Amino acid sequence: MHYFFFSPLSASFLFFLLLLLLLLLGTAVVFFSLLPFRFLQWRHHQHKRLPLPPGSMGWPYIGETLKLYTENPNSFFSNRQKRHGDVFKTSILGCPCVMVSSPEAIKVVLVTRAHLFKPTYPSSKERMIGPEAIFFHEGPYHSRLKKLVQASFLPSAIRGSVSAIEQIVLKFLPTWNNGVVNTLQEMKKYTFDVAILSAFGHKLDLEMEGIKHLYRSLEKGYNSMPINLPGTPFRRAMKARKLLNETFRRLIAKRRGSSKQGGGLLGILLGAKDQHLNHLSDSQIADNIIGVIFAAHDTTASVLTWLLKYLHDKRDLLEAVTREQEGIKASISEANRGLTWDDTRRMPLTSRVIQETLRTASILSFTFREAVEDVEFEGYYIPKGWKVLPLFRSIHYCADFFPQPEKFDPSRFEVPPKPNTFLPFGNGVHACPGSELAKLEMFVLLHHLTTSYRWKVVGGEDGIQYVPFPVPQGGLPIEVTPRKANAE
Structure with missing residues (x-):
């Protein structure tokens, strides 16, 4: 047996080697960490030494994400706009970003030079929604998908959905009667049912509860930090995303095996062929179905919550909207029919209330684009790969x-x-194709809610919370009573 031992000399020598190794390692770390910065400086030189936009990148990796999602967004943006101007840099969700806040600059990004700024999201969001979804693409694939999605959400396509949406409203509104409900959560139920209807052409009674459960898990992790460790919201969301994908693939396979393609966006996607007569793959269809549900769910629910808040706070406006809706209700009763698309076109005051709610709530504070090459913009230099918001x-x-x-x-x-x-629905080739469906949901709900019920906000809390979209504090708990009970 051999024993190993160290003399004082050898121990000192090893200690020296350890220090030297640490020094070399530290030098290497600094060198490689500075490489992107040096490369950026070289690219600056290539662009006539234009500066990066002013602003702060915040903490390493985290950036200013926490501030953005916890502060009043009006304050977050206006403070930086006052300090730095209409174009400034920051870091959100681990991505370097440039934010632009003038109509002219936004038009450049979304319309006139849109080819320089592709639609994108942080990679964590792409993974959750699905890389084949329309939001993350441009070029021929995007154009093809856009035509298909628009075909599903054009007024000519959704006008036949008024009756089905009305039945959803007539089914869930009575459950509010003489009770206290959380407006945001109830609106999420409503918009989720409409999203499923628009995606599949009918309600999925058997699979609905499972899909809702998985979607809730996915939703909770959507705006979390992308830390893929056990127990984190992101890890749970990715597991839910995998199961949701499997569920939708089964539904797609079932529909493919049927003699009829069926309705909704799924029917249109299943029947689509390109110039080579190739069909969309199951993964392409599943990603776009999940994407449509994402786009149609949370944002519309948040706007509807604000609608009830504003009408509650402005009683004269509520009564004026009610009078408009009562006139439509009278004509419907006289003809012994349900609400129609044409009825929703005869709601000018209600339409203006919805527009003003979209403006003041501004649920979508910004959208994500990415510079596809180094760009000179408003006197600044935007490096390739940076997000532009x-x-x-x-x-x-x-x-x-x-x-x-x-x-x-x-x-x-x-x-x-x-x-x-x-610009509540964006602008340019990537503007939201479901804007008419979202407004239709609001018209149908407000028609029945204002003519049949009244509501009162309960609890002493006032203010705004961010989850991540801005909504009234606590999701706006309200007590709902039949309107006749309040009539004097």
């Missing part, structure tokens, strides 16, 4: 376009807003 909220709260922007005033929409100043 047009700030819709900043424009919606600009007094130059909307005087007294903090005031809820639907009459401002009696005159059409200036171009590129009202």
Whole structure:
């Protein structure tokens, strides 16, 4: 047996080697960490030494993500806009970002030079929704998908859905009667049912509860930090995403095996062929179905929650909307029929209330784009790969376009807003194709809610919470009673 031992000399020598190794390692870390910075400096030189936009990148990796999702977004954006101007840099969800907040600059990003700024999201969001979803693409694949999705959500396509959406409303509104409900959670149920209807052409009674459970898990992790460790919201969300994908693939296979393609977006996607007569794959269809549900669910539910908040706080406006809806209700009763698409076109005041809610709530504060190459923009240099975020909220709260922007005033929409100043559904080739469906949901709900019920906010809490979309504090708990019970 051999024993190993160290003399004082050998121990010192080993200690010296350890220090040298650590020094070399530290030098290597610094060298490689500075490589991107040096490369960025070289690219600056290539671009006539244009500066990066002003601003702060916040903490390493985290950036300013926590501030963005916990502060009042009006304050977050306006403070930086005052400090740095209409174009400034920050870091969100681990991505370097440039935020732009003037109508002219936003038009450049979304319309006139849109080819330089591809639609994108942080990779964590792409993984959750699915890489084949329309949001993450451009070029021929995007154009093909856009035509298909638009075909599913054009007024000519959704006008036949009014009756089905009305039945959803008539089924769930009575469950509010003489009780306290959480508005946001109830609106999420409503918009989820409509999203499933628009995606599949009918309600999925057998699979609905399982899909809802998986979607809730996916939703909770959607805006979490992308830390893929056991127990984290992100890990749980990715597991739910895998199971949701399997569920939708089974539904797709079932529909493929049927003699009829069926309705909804699924039917359109299943029947689509390209110029070579190739069908979309199951993964392409599943990713786009999940994407549509994402797009149609949370945002519309948040807007509906604000609608009830504003109408509650402005009783005169509520009564005016009710009178408009009562006139439509009278004609419906006289003809002994249900609500129709044409009825929803005869709601001018209700339409202005919805428009003003979309402006003041500004649920989508911004959208994500990515520079596809090094770009010279408004006197600054934007490196390839950086995210570029047009700030819709900043424009919606600009007094130059909307005087007294903090005031809820639907009459401002009696005159059409200036171009590129009202962008609740985005702009350009990647604008939201489901905007008409979202507004239809609001019209149908408000028709029955205002003519049959009244509601009162309960609890002493006031203010806004961010989950991550801005909504009234606590999701707006309300007590709902039949309108006749309140009549004097």
